[in-house]
Amino acid sequence: MARDLQERIKKLSIExxxxxxxxxxxxxxxxxxxxxxxxxxxxxLKALQAMGIVEIRHGFGTHVGPRSLALMVEGLAAARGAGLAEADRAFHATLYRGLENVLLGEALEAFWDAFHRVRTDLAEVLRDPKVTCRQHREIVDAVRSGDSVRAEAAIRHHFLNIRTRATSTAP
Incomplete structure (x- = not known):
């Protein structure tokens, strides 16, 4: 029961x-x-706190912990089908939300909305969720280490698939 509740709380955070x-x-x-x-x-909640997924601040409530990016990667690894797309979107929203740049956040939301509307029109390049998960881990590792050059390279590599799919459908 406790493990089920832990998973449901993590899923709530992702959703x-x-x-x-x-x-x-x-x-x-x-x-x-x-x-x-x-x-x-x-x-x-206590078990999730021990894993760094939540922080319990007495008198201030329970907050998403420092492992939230790792949580997004785990969510992506477990996702399938439509859940995969939502987990991917949640990962990127969490990654960029930390920058506290409202304009960037709005631009990314517009991108995701447009991408998900047209993705059925894009060339079908099968995407292995394990590859996406590995790329997300590389991004998280670079961000955590403070290596902006490596983070930028990892993000560019990750988005190369979208560019490839979009240009494959061009007339």
Missing amino acids: RRLPSGAVLPTEPELMTLLGAGRNSVREA
Whole structure:
């Protein structure tokens, strides 16, 4: 039961695209959302805190922890089909939200909306979720190490697939 609640809380964080430091729903809200008792919710939150996925700040609530980018990568690795696209989008939203650049965030949301509208028209280049997950890990590792050159290269490489698919459909 506790592991199931942990997974459901992580999924909630992914679905809501909550960045590191964002406030999670309160314990009573989680109890209602997850249909679980207070002790079960607390036990799940304590386990997630031990993993660095959430931070419990007494008197200030429960927040998404520093492992939120890693959480997005894990979510991507577990995703299939439509879930894969949402996990990928959530990863990028979390990655760029940390920059606190509103314009960039809006541009990325516009990109994702347009991309998901036209992706069925793009050349079908099969994408292995393991490759996407590996590329996300490379991005996270570069960002965490503070290596901006490596991070930029990893992001460019990651987006090369979209460029390839888009140019393959050009008349």
